[in-house]
Amino acid sequence: AVVSTQSILNTLDKDCDTLVDKIDETLAQDTVNGKHNVKAYGWWLLFQTLGYGMFLLLITQFIFSILSKEMLSTMTDKQTSELVFQYIQPVRQLFSLIPEENKYFIFGAILGINLLCFLLAKILSRTKPRLSSKVKKLHVTRRKKIVETIKPKQSDMYSKYLAQC
Numbered sequence: 833a834v835v836s837t838q839s840i841l842n843t844l845d846k847d848c849d850t851l852v853d854k855i856d857e858t859l860a861q862d863t864v865n866g867k868h869n870v871k872a873y874g875w876w877l878l879f880q881t882l883g884y885g886m887f888l889l890l891i892t893q894f895i896f897s898i899l900s901k902e903m904l905s906t907m908t909d910k911q912t913s914e915l916v917f918q919y920i921q922p923v924r925q926l927f928s929l930i931p932e933e934n935k936y937f938i939f940g941a942i943l944g945i946n947l948l949c950f951l952l953a954k955i956l957s958r959t960k961p962r963l964s965s966k967v968k969k970l971h972v973t974r975r976k977k978i979v980e981t982i983k984p985k986q987s988d989m990y991s992k993y994l995a996q997c
Contacts, residue, residue, distance in 0.1 A: 841990050848978050848986065862968065865960040876957030883907045883949035890942050893927050896920050 896916075904913040917924075930938050963971070 834994065837993055841986060841993065843982075844868045844986050845990075848983055853973055854979055855971050858967065859971060863961055867964065872957045872959050876953050879949045879953035879956065883946050884955060886942055886946045890939065890946070892920060892984060894939075895925055896924065897927070920993070931972045 901917055904916060907913075908916075927935070927938075948958060
């Protein structure tokens with residue numbers, strides 16, 4: 833009975849240490865996963881913005897290459913059409929630099945880059961699972977109970993056991 837009591841107390845000590853280590857490891861992994869998720873959301877935001885920005889650029893150029901200034905003036909008042917053409921002038925100048933025979937190729941390339949941005953946003957924004965606040969609180973409570981209650985009781989029981997021997 834003497835040897836079994838000592839082995840039980842030793843096993844209890846090892847089990848407490850193992851549980852505390854596992855809880856610390858789980859909480860540390862949750863922190864790492866949280867940091868990864870923040871980076872993933874950042875990549876998602878970047879590539880979604882680039883993708884939609886290029887898509888808007890492509891649509892704007894397509895629509896306003898079809899519409900002439902006079903056609904837009906008939907649909908809206910003169911001030912609005914002047915304002916619209918003033919804001920899209922940089923895009924029109926950029927696309928006017930492209931030779932006519934390469935315009936479809938450039939549109940296709942922009943569309944391809946656009947799709948690549950959306951694909952990269954999807955791939956790079958994969959998140960890792962996180963602990964819920966309830967589970968995290970439960971882990972912290974269990975760790976605290978082990979360290980503050982069970983370990984001291986185990987030490988007290990071990991000292992009582994040594995006094996009896």
